[in-house]
Amino acid sequence: MRTRWRARHVLAHQDGGHALLRDGEVVWQDDTVIYVGPRYEGEVDEERDLGESLVMPGLIDLDALTDVDHLVLDSWAGPERGKGLQWSMDYFTHRRHDVFTPQERATIREYALAQLALHGITTFMPIASEVHSRWAEPYDELVDMAGTARRIGLRGYLGPAYRSGVNVVLPDGTRDVAFDEEEGRAGLRDAVRFLDHLDERADPLLTGVLLPCRIETLTEELLGETARIARERGALIRLHALQGLAEREIIQRRHDGLTPLELLDKHGLLGPNLLIPHTVLLDRHPAVHGEDRGDLALLAASGISVIHCPQTSLRYSEMLHSFRAYREAGVNLCLGTDSFPPDLIRGMDVGVHLAKIAEGRSDAAPAEHYVEAATLGGARALGREDLGRIAVGAQADLVAFSLDDIRDGVMDDPVRTFLLNGTARQATNSVVAGNPVLVDGALPGTDLPRLARDAQALFEKMRAAYSERDTERRDTGTLFPPTFPAFRAAGSAGPESGSPA
Known part of the structure; x- marks a missing residue:
C-alpha cells in the first residue's frame, strides 16, 4: 500500500537534523517512508492534500x-489543604482499596x-x-x-x-513513606x-x-x-x-x-x-x-x-x-x-x-x-533511529496540524509561529506505522461523546474518594472549594440575593 501526503509545510529530516520543506510531499509504503521532497513522480494508492498544514514527525x-x-x-x-490529598496512615493500614472497578x-x-x-x-x-x-x-x-x-x-x-511504599501524611501532619x-x-x-x-x-x-x-x-x-x-x-x-x-x-x-x-x-x-x-x-x-x-x-x-x-x-x-x-x-x-x-x-x-x-x-x-x-x-x-524524523527509511509516524484558522494570526516561520500561537488541538490527521489513527480530527471506531460522559462521572467518583483518605476525613467541599461562591437565586437568604429584572 503506497500513500502520499501533500502539505504547505513539512518538517523533513536532512543532514542529521530537521529541515523545513515548503509545498512538500511524503510518501510511504506499508509502514516505511520511501520519499520526502517537493514532488513524487511514482504511482500511489491513496493520497491526501492537507493544504495549509504543518506535517511533523509524530x-x-x-x-x-x-x-x-x-x-x-x-x-x-x-500546604495545609495539600496534606489531605495524600493517604492517611489509617487508610494505608486498614482501609486501602481500589476506587474504580476493572471495567x-x-x-x-x-x-x-x-x-x-x-x-x-x-x-x-x-x-x-x-x-x-x-x-x-x-x-x-x-x-x-x-x-x-x-x-x-x-x-x-x-x-x-x-x-514498595506510598507517600502518607502522619497523624502529626508531617509527610513520610509507609512501606509494604x-x-x-x-x-x-x-x-x-x-x-x-x-x-x-x-x-x-x-x-x-x-x-x-x-x-x-x-x-x-x-x-x-x-x-x-x-x-x-x-x-x-x-x-x-x-x-x-x-x-x-x-x-x-x-x-x-x-x-x-x-x-x-x-x-x-x-x-x-x-x-x-x-x-x-x-x-x-x-x-x-x-x-x-x-x-x-x-x-x-x-x-x-x-x-x-x-x-x-x-x-x-x-x-x-x-x-x-x-x-x-x-x-x-x-x-x-x-x-x-x-x-x-x-x-x-x-x-x-x-x-x-x-x-x-x-x-x-x-x-x-x-x-x-x-x-x-x-x-x-527509546533507542529508535527510525522514529522522530521524516526521512526515507524511517517509520511512517506522522502528524498534521492545520494552520489555516484566522485565529492563529499571521505567519512568520511555521514552526515558531505554531508553537507561539497554536495548540495541539489543531491536529487533523496522524498515522502510526503508516496506518491512520487520527482522520479529519476524529478517531474512527471510538465513541468520543460516550467517553466524555463516562470520564466526567468517573472523575466525580475519584474526587469523592479523597475524603476517605484524608487524615481529618474532610468533605470534598472543604478539600476542593470553588473559585467563587455559588450564586444565590432571588428569594434565598442573604443581603445580595437575586438581581434586578
Whole structure:
C-alpha cells in the first residue's frame, strides 16, 4: 500500500537534523517512508492534500497521562489543604482499596489514550496516579491497556507501575513513606510477567518497559532488582526522581545521607536505558546549592534521558535550571505531558518561556530545540533511529496540524509561529506505522461523546474518594472549594440575593 501526503509545510529530516520543506510531499509504503521532497513522480494508492498544514514527525510523549487528571484538583493546593490529598496512615493500614472497578479503569484508559491521539501524539509511555488504586497497577490492567492502544493504533512503551511504599501524611501532619515490601515484590513480578507477555505477542507497536514509581517509594531491594532485570532483559526503565525537596529529604533521611542521584548511582541505575521524568532538583537548583557541582556532568556521562514536562512543572511551581544548561552539558532531553491536556505544543511553548525566565535571556531555549526534544530526543531515549524524523527509511509516524484558522494570526516561520500561537488541538490527521489513527480530527471506531460522559462521572467518583483518605476525613467541599461562591437565586437568604429584572 503506497500513500502520499501533500502539505504547505513539512518538517523533513536532512543532514542529521530537521529541515523545513515548503509545498512538500511524503510518501510511504506499508509502514516505511520511501520519499520526502517537493514532488513524487511514482504511482500511489491513496493520497491526501492537507493544504495549509504543518506535517511533523509524530510527537513522542514519554510521561503520557493515561488517567483522569488530578492536577485540576491539586495544582492550586496550599500546604495545609495539600496534606489531605495524600493517604492517611489509617487508610494505608486498614482501609486501602481500589476506587474504580476493572471495567471503569479500562474506560479511563480508553479515554486517556483517545486524548493522546487527538493531540497528535503517536508514541507514548504511560503515567497514572496510584492514589486511587489499592496499591499500584496490576498486570491485567496493562494487558487491557495494550489492547486499547493497539485498537486506537498508537505506539506504546508499556509496563505496570510498581512500588514498595506510598507517600502518607502522619497523624502529626508531617509527610513520610509507609512501606509494604511484599507489595513491591509482587509488583515487580507482574512487571516481568508483562515483559514476557509483550515478547510473546511480538507486536511491533508495543514494547515492554519497567515503570517503577517515584524513587522515594522504592526499597533498595526493589531498586537493585529493577536494575538487574533491566540489564538481563535489555529493557528501558523510567523512574520519577529528582522531583522536589520532600523526596530529597526522605531519601537522605532513609539512606544515610545519600541524595537521590547518589542512590541511583549506588544501584547501577544510571545508564542509557534510564529515563527520569522532571529531574529538576539537581545541585544547580536554587533550593539545593544554586550552583553546578557536577550533577549535570554525571547525568550526561551516564547517558540517561531527562523527560522534561514543562507545562506540569510550571503548574507545580517548578522548572529546569535550565533547559539550555542541560542541553549544553550533553544530556538527552525528551518531553512528556504528565497531566491534562496532553498537549505537547502548549508544553513546548511553556518550556521556551520558562527557560527565558530561568536564565533571564530571550534566546535561552529556541523553539527548534524543544521540537527536537519532542521528536529526535524521544527517539534517542527509546533507542529508535527510525522514529522522530521524516526521512526515507524511517517509520511512517506522522502528524498534521492545520494552520489555516484566522485565529492563529499571521505567519512568520511555521514552526515558531505554531508553537507561539497554536495548540495541539489543531491536529487533523496522524498515522502510526503508516496506518491512520487520527482522520479529519476524529478517531474512527471510538465513541468520543460516550467517553466524555463516562470520564466526567468517573472523575466525580475519584474526587469523592479523597475524603476517605484524608487524615481529618474532610468533605470534598472543604478539600476542593470553588473559585467563587455559588450564586444565590432571588428569594434565598442573604443581603445580595437575586438581581434586578
